[in-house]
Amino acid sequence: MEEYAVIFNQYLNHKGLKLTKPRRCILDTVFSMHTHFNAEELYDKIRGKTSSISLATVYRTIPLLLDAGLVQRALRSEGRERYEHIFGHPKHIHWLCRNCGDLMETDLNTLYPILEKQAQDLKFKPESIELNVKGLCWKCIPIENEKQSDEK
Amino acid sequence: MEEYAVIFNQYLNHKGLKLTKPRRCILDTVFSMHTHFNAEELYDKIRGKTSSISLATVYRTIPLLLDAGLVQRALRSEGRERYEHIFGHPKHIHWLCRNCGDLMETDLNTLYPILEKQAQDLKFKPESIELNVKGLCWKCIPIENEKQSDEK
DNA sequence: TGTAATGTTGTGAATGATTTTCAATACAAA
DNA sequence: TTTGTATTGAAAATCATTCACAACATTACA
Numbered sequence: 341m342e343e344y345a346v347i348f349n350q351y352l353n354h355k356g357l358k359l360t361k362p363r364r365c366i367l368d369t370v371f372s373m374h375t376h377f378n379a380e381e382l383y384d385k386i387r388g389k390t391s392s393i394s395l396a397t398v399y400r401t402i403p404l405l406l407d408a409g410l411v412q413r414a415l416r417s418e419g420r421e422r423y424e425h426i427f428g429h430p431k432h433i434h435w436l437c438r439n440c441g442d443l444m445e446t447d448l449n450t451l452y453p454i455l456e457k458q459a460q461d462l463k464f465k466p467e468s469i470e471l472n473v474k475g476l477c478w479k480c481i482p483i484e485n486e487k488q489s490d491e492k
Numbered sequence: 493m494e495e496y497a498v499i500f501n502q503y504l505n506h507k508g509l510k511l512t513k514p515r516r517c518i519l520d521t522v523f524s525m526h527t528h529f530n531a532e533e534l535y536d537k538i539r540g541k542t543s544s545i546s547l548a549t550v551y552r553t554i555p556l557l558l559d560a561g562l563v564q565r566a567l568r569s570e571g572r573e574r575y576e577h578i579f580g581h582p583k584h585i586h587w588l589c590r591n592c593g594d595l596m597e598t599d600l601n602t603l604y605p606i607l608e609k610q611a612q613d614l615k616f617k618p619e620s621i622e623l624n625v626k627g628l629c630w631k632c633i634p635i636e637n638e639k640q641s642d643e644k
Numbered sequence: 645t646g647t648a649a650t651g652t653t654g655t656g657a658a659t660g661a662t663t664t665t666c667a668a669t670a671c672a673a674a
Numbered sequence: 675t676t677t678g679t680a681t682t683g684a685a686a687a688t689c690a691t692t693c694a695c696a697a698c699a700t701t702a703c704a
Contacts, residue, residue: 358700360652379690394654399691416568419662420690433607435616446610451603455585455625458598463630464587472622473607478615510671512681531662546683551662571691572661646704653698664687674677 344371351408362393366401370425378420415472433471439480503560514545518553522577530572567624585623591632
């Protein structure tokens, strides 16, 4: 059994729940995708496979995966929650271009010492971190500059 | 005219829009609140005042305030977007307790140098930053520990 | 083997925040 | 005044997410 499945199984047992076939299928699909996804995209991906699982079950399973620490919330977009699995995948900073929608990621590690210091001071026990920066990517900075000179 | 109103006015002019009475009222209400708010709470606050403004107008004005850089998105909660005005109000880190829902804030400034370095490397022009940490606050850590020993 | 007890699922309906539509209005420029 | 354009409130529409419920699956145990 894959490591993520072991973790999910342990989590479910701990909660008195079972690793059923639909849950297993959703889990595998989540870990087969190496991009961010929303509930519908996940559902579509599963429909491509043999077994059909209802959208409700997908929605019901996501909170379990979050709670198990296997999936984290990513930048919400187009009115939908987005997620990504965490597995060998260190937490990162999301850089979202407001013009072209491109998403880049960088490492969060360098920020940890500072955050840990603050957490200590607050006596806060962090469980998840989300750092999103919005702005313009290098491709869109020139476009924006043109716009401004047009308006002059 | 207050500084924030000047800024909003400039922004609107720039876009060929006008600072109407409803917009002015929403703007003032936003800046009279020094906590996070969602659209409905903002609407309720306005209803307390004389002029009545429709919820639709509130929803229509929020994106303008965001785009003008006067308001920023805060931690979404209970299925609703939340906002806060930015004015002499340095950007901050949000620490949300998943147990009691308490929200604490700390300063983001110490992280800027690192973020700026990364932005330079990416050639990214940041416009807004959102850093959310979820976990347990000092009041709830002991409660959680009790739970765990109960389960043994 | 039967039979509770309990968790799980799919279907379809409900919910509820946010957007959109539309007709009426305000207001500036000509 | 006339014309054009932005703005508004009210009501309806949208649409992601959750819920209700009846049918199943699985286990424990008589």
